[in-house]
Amino acid sequence: MIQEPGREVIKSMLGNDAFLLYDEIYNYISDNYNMDKVWDNGGKYGKYVIRFQKSKKTLCTLYIRDNQLGVWIIFGRDERDKFDKKRDIFCEDIANIYDATEVYHDGKWLMLDLSNDYYIDDIKQMLLIKKKPNIKLTMCGYCCEMCKAYAPNIRKNDERNELANMWKKYYNLDIPPESIYCDGCRCTNKNARRVDNNCPVRVCVMNKGIEDCSECVSYPCNTFMERKGLSYEEAENEQKELFNPKEYQDYMLAYDNKSRLDRKLK
Ligand code: SF4
Ligand code: SF4
Structure with missing residues (x-):
C-alpha cells in the first residue's frame, strides 16, 4: 500500500x-x-x-x-x-x-x-x-456511511479523536471526541442521537416531502450553503501545503455535499 x-x-x-x-x-x-x-x-x-x-x-x-x-x-x-x-x-x-x-x-x-x-x-x-449501490445520502447530500461520527463506523473502528482533529483543521470546529456520535440523518428511531439535532436543512427537506436538496427548486439556498462542505479543491486551496489527499478522502469527503448533489442533477 x-x-x-x-x-x-x-x-x-x-x-x-x-x-x-x-x-x-x-x-x-x-x-x-x-x-x-x-x-x-x-x-x-x-x-x-x-x-x-x-x-x-x-x-x-x-x-x-x-x-x-x-x-x-x-x-x-x-x-x-x-x-x-x-x-x-x-x-x-x-x-x-x-x-x-x-x-x-x-x-x-x-x-x-x-x-x-x-x-x-x-x-x-x-x-x-x-454490486447494488449501498449508499444513501443525507438530506443535505452528506454521506453517513463515510462519516466517522456515524454510530456503525464508531462501533467498527473508533476514529473520533482523528475526526475531532480534522473538524478543527478543516472547519475550525471544537467538538470533543467523546461528544461525537450520530445515528445518521435518516435514522427513524425517536431517541436517535445526531451530531446536529437542529439541522435546518433536514427539517426543511422533511417539510417539503422531498428526498434531498437536489430535488428542491431553491437549491442551493442560503440555508443549504451554510451547511455546504468543502470540496477537494476548496480544501486544498485553503490548507495549501498542509493539505493531505488521504486525510481528506478518509475524513472530509463525507461532507462534500454540493459536488455530490450537483453531480446528481447533471
Ligand atoms: S454527522 Fe451528518 S453525515 Fe455524519 S452520520 Fe451524522 S448525519 Fe450522517
Ligand atoms: S429550501 Fe434550501 S434547505 Fe430547503 S430543501 Fe430547498 S435547498 Fe434544501
Missing part, C-alpha cells in the same frame, strides 16, 4: 481526457458505494493502482498510466449470468471483449483500456452487475 497521490499528480500522468474518465468513475463509485480506496504501485500494468474494496472484496480496480486509464472488473459465475441476461444493453465492443476474455478459476478478468468516454455507461452498468 502507498499514500494516495494527489489529484494533480494523477491528472499530470493521465492527461486531461483520461483524467475526466478517472474522475467520472471515481465519483460514480464514491457516490454509490461504501468502499475503501486502496492505493498501490501499479507494477507492469501502470504507475499507480487504486482498488475499490470492502472486506477484501474488490468492486473494481483502476490503473493509472501515461494518457490511459486501465479498468479491471472481475466477474464471478453469478455476475456472468447477470451479464448474459443484460448483454443487449452493452455496446458491441464490450460484448466482444467479454466474449473473448477467458474464464479462470477465480472468474472472468475484464480489462478495458480507456482513453475516451465511449465505454463509461457500460462500465457503470458492469459495476451495477457487480
